[in-house]
Amino acid sequence: MSASPEMQPAAQAKAPSAPAMAARSALILIVFVAVFTGLLAAAYLRTKPALEATALAEKTKLIDEVLPKTAYDNDPLKDAVQIAAVAALGLDEPSTVYRARRAGEPAAAVVEAVAADGYSGRIRLLLAIAADGTVLGVRVTEHRETPGLGDYIEPKKDKNKARPWISQFNGLSPATLSERDWRVKKDGGRFDSVAGATVTPRAVVKAVRKAALWVADNREQVFQ
Amino acid sequence: MKSDELRRIAANGVWKQNTSLVQILGLCPLLAVTTNLVNGVMLSLATILVMALSGAVIASLRAFIPHEIRIPVFILIVAALVTIVDLSFNAYLHELYLVLGIFIPLIVTNCIVLARVEAYAAKNPPLQAAADGVFMGIGMLWTLALLGGMRELIAGGTLFSGIEMVFPGVEALHLLPADYPGFLLAALPPGAFILLGCMIAWKNWVEERAAERQRRTAPAQAAASTG
Numbered sequence: 064m065s066a067s068p069e070m071q072p073a074a075q076a077k078a079p080s081a082p083a084m085a086a087r088s089a090l091i092l093i094v095f096v097a098v099f100t101g102l103l104a105a106a107y108l109r110t111k112p113a114l115e116a117t118a119l120a121e122k123t124k125l126i127d128e129v130l131p132k133t134a135y136d137n138d139p140l141k142d143a144v145q146i147a148a149v150a151a152l153g154l155d156e157p158s159t160v161y162r163a164r165r166a167g168e169p170a171a172a173v174v175e176a177v178a179a180d181g182y183s184g185r186i187r188l189l190l191a192i193a194a195d196g197t198v199l200g201v202r203v204t205e206h207r208e209t210p211g212l213g214d215y216i217e218p219k220k221d222k223n224k225a226r227p228w229i230s231q232f233n234g235l236s237p238a239t240l241s242e243r244d245w246r247v248k249k250d251g252g253r254f255d256s257v258a259g260a261t262v263t264p265r266a267v268v269k270a271v272r273k274a275a276l277w278v279a280d281n282r283e284q285v286f287q
Numbered sequence: 288m289k290s291d292e293l294r295r296i297a298a299n300g301v302w303k304q305n306t307s308l309v310q311i312l313g314l315c316p317l318l319a320v321t322t323n324l325v326n327g328v329m330l331s332l333a334t335i336l337v338m339a340l341s342g343a344v345i346a347s348l349r350a351f352i353p354h355e356i357r358i359p360v361f362i363l364i365v366a367a368l369v370t371i372v373d374l375s376f377n378a379y380l381h382e383l384y385l386v387l388g389i390f391i392p393l394i395v396t397n398c399i400v401l402a403r404v405e406a407y408a409a410k411n412p413p414l415q416a417a418a419d420g421v422f423m424g425i426g427m428l429w430t431l432a433l434l435g436g437m438r439e440l441i442a443g444g445t446l447f448s449g450i451e452m453v454f455p456g457v458e459a460l461h462l463l464p465a466d467y468p469g470f471l472l473a474a475l476p477p478g479a480f481i482l483l484g485c486m487i488a489w490k491n492w493v494e495e496r497a498a499e500r501q502r503r504t505a506p507a508q509a510a511a512s513t514g
Contacts (some may be wrong), residue, residue: 211322
């Protein structure tokens with residue numbers, strides 16, 4: 064890298080003892096840690112309201128994407144219920160279910176699910192599942208899949224704009240499509256995947272089926 | 288800052304000490320991200336921002352950082368800055384964050400930042416350090432843009448795919464006929480390695496030719512300039 068060696072500061076007249084040096088270094092390190100942790104905390108607190116506002120706006124937008132407006136006539140954001148961590152949804156923390164109703168009757172539930180076995184970590188999904196378990200819409204809300212390879216699960220990054228990969232689930236129900244067919248084509252099922260990136264879709268396909276089954280099985284509890 | 292000093296910093300960053308072709312640093316994000324030109328440019332822009340900031344901050348604080356514990360302090364400062372940039376982008380420039388967002392955390396792990404801080408910012412004034420960060424980033428930008436462009440062209444026959452995320456309404460270019468079968472290797476990390484190797488060879492070839500020409504025209508000067 065740099066050709067000339069680093070010029071050491073001139074040796075001090077009296078070299079301090081080793082413990083004194085160590086104590087001094089530790090103290091300076093603590094000061095730096097305190098200052099920069101303080102900066103981080105300040106930045107976090109300052110940006111928190113704006114972050115929460117954008118998160119809520121995005122949630123509304125996402126619900127609109129997975130659930131057609133014609134399917135319900137209430138405000139699902141207000142008809143929300145907290146559920147405990149559900150293993151079938153891949154969740155290890157409580158989450159919120161938004162309930163869409165039509166003329167008071169259960170129409171669909173918007174649930175969160177996590178596919179834990181993505182190519183690089185967890186893939187968070189938001190799904191609209193009709194009361195009978197039919198998938199109405201799926202969106203990926205968070206993932207760390209390889210940019211340009213596994214990220215086609217996000218319709219924005221999908222090259223197929225007319226019929227994005229994630230829309231394949233729309234209208235399908237685990238009641239009518241067997242588990243053997245509810246797989247990517249490479250595993251003998253009916254879902255497409257991009258060559259070189261099958262781990263990602265495989266994880267999503269599995270998680271969607273589990274979530275649809277869970278809503279159908281827990282209909283009473285979800286819409287009570 | 289004198290103009291010839293700025294020129295030297297620029298030449299080092301963009302060509303002589305190019306991070307990807309000479310220092311061979313930051314390969315992990317380079318391989319992961321340069322599947323297309325737009326991603327490569329976006330990662331480089333985010334890196335330029337973080338490198339300029341961290342260079343300036345560390346150069347300003349360099350008098351207070353003991354030599355023995357400089358590395359943990361550098362890491363602390365870089366990580367804090369990246370997190371603050373990440374939070375502020377998310378909160379105030381959300382549209383841009385949706386485009387650049389995934390690249391910003393990648394920069395924390397990028398050894399280019401730490402390498403430049405250690406090699407340059409720790410020994411130079413803030414302005415020069417910021418300029419060094421910017422030009423090192425520009426060197427990375429053209430390299431990643433070229434690599435990303437070649438990879439997407441070879442892999443799928445397109446150029447500027449993903450541009451609609453940055454400029455809505457702009458379409459990617461399809462340069463090869465629609466029946467181009469595609470060449471997946473170029474989109475995968477080994478393809479990036481192979482193409483990067485070709486680019487390094489090309490740079491060495493250009494430099495060798497330049498050195499050869501210089502040797503022929505002015506043998507005495509050539510010996511003096513290889514400092």
